[in-house]
Amino acid sequence: MEADPKIICFACNWAFPEWEIETPPDVGVIQVKCIGRLDPIIVLESFAQGMDGAIIVGCKSPDCHFIEGNLYGERTIRLLKKIMALAGLEPKRLHLELVSPIENKSLPSIVEKFIDEVKNLGSLFKGEEIDEEILFNIQAAKQAVVWSRLRMLSGRERKLTEKINVYGEKIRQEEFDRLVEEVIEEEYLRSKIYLLTKSKPASVEEISERIGVDSFLVLQHVVALRRKGLLGMDRIEGYTPLYRALEVG
Amino acid sequence: MGKFKEAVEVIRGDLPFPAICGRVCFSPCEDACSRINIDQSVAIRSLKRLVADIEREQGKVTAKPIPKKYDEKIAIIGAGPAGLAAAYELAKLGYPVTVFERMPEPGGMMRYCIPDYRLEKFVVKNEIDYIQDLGVEIKTGVEFGKDITIDGLKKDGYKAIFIAIGAQLSAKLNIPGEDLEGVIHAVDFLRALALGKQPNIGERVAVIGGGNTAIDAARTAKRLGAKEVMILYRRSREEMPAHPWEIEMAEKDGVKFYFLVAPKRIIGKDGRVKAIECLRMRLSEPDETGRRRPIPIPFTEHQYEVDAVVPAIGQVIEASVLPPEIIGKNGLIEVNPITLETSIPGVFAGGDAVTGPASIIEAVGAGKRVALSIHRYLRGKSLEEEKIEETTWVKDWRSLEKKKRRYESPVEKPHLSFEEVRAYLERVQRAARFEALRCLGCGPCAECLMGIDLCVKDKAVVDEGKCVGCGLCTEICPFGAISKNENGVAQVNEELCKGCGTCAARCPKEAITMENISNDRILSAISNVLAGVV
DSSP states (O other): OOOOOOEEEEEETTTOTTHHHHSOTTEEEEEESOGGGOOHHHHHHHHHTTOOEEEEEEEOTTOOTTSSHHHHHHHHHHHHHHHHHHTTOOGGGEEEEEEOTTTOOOHHHHHHHHHHHHHHHOOSEETTEEOHHHHHHHHHHHHHHHSHHHHHHHHHHHHHHHSOOTTSOOOOHHHHHHHHHHHHHHHHHHHHHHHHHHHSOBOHHHHHHHHTOOHHHHHHHHHHHHHTTSEEEEEEETTEEEEEEOOOO | OOOHHHHHHHHHTTOSOHHHHHHHOOOHHHHSOGGGGTSOOOOHHHHHHHHHHHHHHTSOOOOOOOOOOOOOEEEEEOOSHHHHHHHHHHHHHTOOEEEEESSSSSOTHHHHTSOTTTSOHHHHHHHHHHHHHTTOEEEESOOBTTTBOHHHHHHTTEEEEEEOOOOOEEOOOOSTTTTSBTBOOHHHHHHHHHTTOOOOOOSEEEEEOSSHHHHHHHHHHHHTTOSEEEEEESSOGGGOOSOHHHHHHHHHTTOEEEESEEEEEEEEETTEEEEEEEEEEEEOOOOTTSOOOEEEOTTOOEEEEOSEEEEOSOEEOOGGGSOGGGBOTTSSBOOOTTTOBOSSTTEEEOTHHHHOSOOHHHHHHHHHHHHHHHHHHHTTOOSSSSOOOOOOOOTTHHHHGGGSOOOBOOOOSOTTSSSOOOBHHHHOHHHHHHHHHTOOOOOSSOOOOOSSGGGSOOOEEEOTTTOOOOOHHHHHOTTOOEEEOTTSOEEEOTTTOOOOOTTTTTOTTSOEEESSSOHHHHHHHHHHHHHHOO
16 A cells, blocks of 8 residues: 655645644644745755645635735746646645635645645655665755746746836746746756766766757857856866856855 | 734733823834835734733733752832833843832832823732742832942942933023922922822913923823813924824813913912013024924013913923932933943943933833943953944934824723823724734834744845846835845845735746745745645
8 A cells, every 4th residue: 555645734824824724734834934935946855855735824815924925935836836746746746725814715625635736646765765767866956946037037927027128128927937838948957967967077969968968068068067167077088078066156 | 913912922022011001102113114115014012002902811820930040139210111121031031130229119200200091000000910920029118229229239249230210300491480389390299199199280380391291281181071181382383293193082082282382470469470471572583403492582471370270391300319420411321322331330221311301112222231330341242342223213203204004093982081092003903913914024014933934034035146127126116125236236226125025936047036935945834834734
């Protein structure tokens, strides 16, 4: 029989004042001040530590205790789902539930349903150890959300799509989503390259083989990473340059 | 969370009078509430009252005596808010404390000068009983200056003395006719009622003065059956020291207000008040203190026919019972501002006797500071070493008045009875929970630390070395708490920051961290949870 999935509920402190009493006991609870506080790193790191699924409970607008922290939180979750899909983690493992204090929604039933869903997906752990490939992917996803490009873009999403950018233009949501999609893919790939070369210097060919991406594309990202000062040439073996990740700061 | 009982305990950690202050405090805490910058303050006072009342409804609140840790006996003169608060703090520290009170019941102005419809006597009694339960001895009917003296107390072995006699005497009008029958000073009037007497005030009453005591006296007179009650005040409405909501309530009760009039003489017939003659006033331009002085307009004498005159123009301390060397120039007790000690070593003073007439909560604050100072004095620590921290008060509370939440229900039927005004919150506990949820948890007023560790104050901290000045946080912050300084580096306005962490979760350079609940702290909580989850 399959073991129960490990599920964490990230709950906004204000969304469910009495919710502790109502949650099924086998779900771990982490209370946060606002779902806007939820750093994507935290969620991804939880997956790396063996969490199988996360349910995030926040407040519906306009009930956010911090006025619009929930709106930022919502966008972070959207970003996370996209990057999880790339990393081979089913986005369904992340569930956002926005509640309003006046609704009296039954949280246990939502959680039960979510547990069942995660059960169907199966555990990320094979025995005691997490699948190495998945772990590497999660680490890469983590690296991608640490770097400033995605954070900057996602943090500005509301301003760009709801207000105007510095050129006085308003960007349509679909357009923005497409842009984010592109950037996520790029950043995720770059993170993988970065992490790979961190442990051991590697050539473009080797990297391409290891992550299963066309070597021309890898070269492009290697160039981009070098420009950012994140990657450096370690040495040349024969005619092949080997690259190594550089410590930042 | 519905932890009403725990909530009272949290309040009691700092304040021995949750039910009293929940009713009659002018709630400076709400002026300082951060929520006031967003919409309205959290109704802290109403919530205090609610939790205290719920506790009381569940049965009499009792406390266990606190074991005595020290031998030094302490005498406190006056069982008002200052004296009792000091007794409470000193008892908690483990000192044997005796409070001496002249009146038959302890409580001071809370017991004798706040009318029943604002504060019922049993509420005061309950909270004082609690202090007595802790082991504080209260001796009533003991008059300072007659039954006990400072030297006598020292001979009896009291190592420290706290003079908290308040300001009990009503200030005189100093106009002709003040000794006529029917002139009864507001505090004497209220005190007589509290002692169960029925002062004869007749049908028409003129109350003189614009403070809260004047309002109390006027509303009480109305409740005693006076047909016409007027308040005569020499300045205009804006200058009235009484709290605006008190003035409104008095108007609802049918009290009439006459502004810019000052009494000139009281006219009597057969030894009893018949009328009061007044002069009209005009206001000067604001003087250097910013206050507008009233100036009499000549030849504007006019009379009001009244049966009683109730002066309420302030209280002064009974200096005659005190050793003259501790009285300052202004007629109040003079103390060292840091140690709160008088010129006699080991004798401290605080409350109205030092500040002049003020509020309950200010007296409690004074009592607490004196308690701490006495503790240091008895433990041989330097009193001047560090100043006892004093809460800063919001000065311009009048401008904030509209932004405070008041839950008093409109008084329906028992308009003019002594029946206490029932607070709306008492009936609606659910509303109270939502009211409490409005708290931003920003921290200055309370850090209860109950249950969850999220009640601690948190704030964003910028690592200036990491910040690249992208400005994302300044756009994100829902409270506008982050701005860029002259170096282009983000800086957090601590007063505006509510610690939600929305900026920290998005800073592209990880330059913003939360002081208290950092990412690492959340992550370690997660690994604990994951290790525990089966």
